[in-house]
Amino acid sequence: MPSPTPIAVLASGRGSNLAALIDARREGRLAADIVLVAGDKAAAPALRRAEAEGIATLALDPQGYPDRRSYDLALFERVAASGAALVVLAGFMRVLDAAALAPWAGRMINLHPSLLPKYRGLHTHRRVLEAGDAEHGASVHFVTPELDGGPLIAQVRMPVLAGDSAESLAARLQPLEHRLLVACVAALVTGCIALRADGVHADDRRLDAPLQLAVDGSLQSA
Numbered sequence: 001m002p003s004p005t006p007i008a009v010l011a012s013g014r015g016s017n018l019a020a021l022i023d024a025r026r027e028g029r030l031a032a033d034i035v036l037v038a039g040d041k042a043a044a045p046a047l048r049r050a051e052a053e054g055i056a057t058l059a060l061d062p063q064g065y066p067d068r069r070s071y072d073l074a075l076f077e078r079v080a081a082s083g084a085a086l087v088v089l090a091g092f093m094r095v096l097d098a099a100a101l102a103p104w105a106g107r108m109i110n111l112h113p114s115l116l117p118k119y120r121g122l123h124t125h126r127r128v129l130e131a132g133d134a135e136h137g138a139s140v141h142f143v144t145p146e147l148d149g150g151p152l153i154a155q156v157r158m159p160v161l162a163g164d165s166a167e168s169l170a171a172r173l174q175p176l177e178h179r180l181l182v183a184c185v186a187a188l189v190t191g192c193i194a195l196r197a198d199g200v201h202a203d204d205r206r207l208d209a210p211l212q213l214a215v216d217g218s219l220q221s222a
């Protein structure tokens with residue numbers, strides 16, 4: 001059995017997606033070791049979750065840096081020093097500098113709570129309701145300097161129901177996000193998914209559309 005891939009998780013908040021990755025690893029569903037959990041907020045519950053698991057943590061305060069680039073370069077220097085081969089943005093709520101991202105091209109993914117390319121940025125649940133969409137979901141994509149704009153790997157979809165609020169959408173999407181993220185990280189560390197010059201490849205076939213999370217938790221062609 002190949003040795004687990006070292007990964008770093010960046011998180012600013014609650015850390016429920018981090019917890020999903022930790023659980024998947026513990027239950028033998030994910031061939032990845034989380035070697036670092038880093039964030040910009042020292043008080044983030046995500047960092048407490050990591051500490052409770054004995055995972056190395058880093059809280060780096062942006063206020064200690066003159067600009068975004070110097071902060072991001074310092075952050076990713078520490079991420080590289082952790083030995084991580086893959087970086088997972090799981091609720092990391094900062095726009096990243098292009099120079100800091102460059103060395104991680106094809107090795108950094110982001111989870112976003114919308115069916116990208118719809119609703120990049122913030123307040124996705126509210127915007128879905130305002131637009132009257134019948135469907136909502138979440139996406140995982142490779143990170144590029146364009147905010148929430150990198151090549152899509154996979155999505156999960158769910159219906160918007162009569163009477164839904166931003167809160168009810170968020171609550172219903174959360175467990176689906178967990179499964180989507182775990183499935184994507186699992187596929188990346190086993191090499192089933194990779195970013196190549198011509199786009200995202202799954203099992204050596206270029207994707208024309210993002211994979212879709214099936215009810216059994218597997219990723220299927222659209």
Ligand code: GAR
Pocket residue numbers: 011012013014015016017018046090091092093111112113121138177
């Ligand atoms: C998730 O819903 C994720 O999609 C979102 O932050 C939440 C993190 O939850 N990410 C973004 O909005 C990034 N643009 P968690 O802290 O419980 O894992």
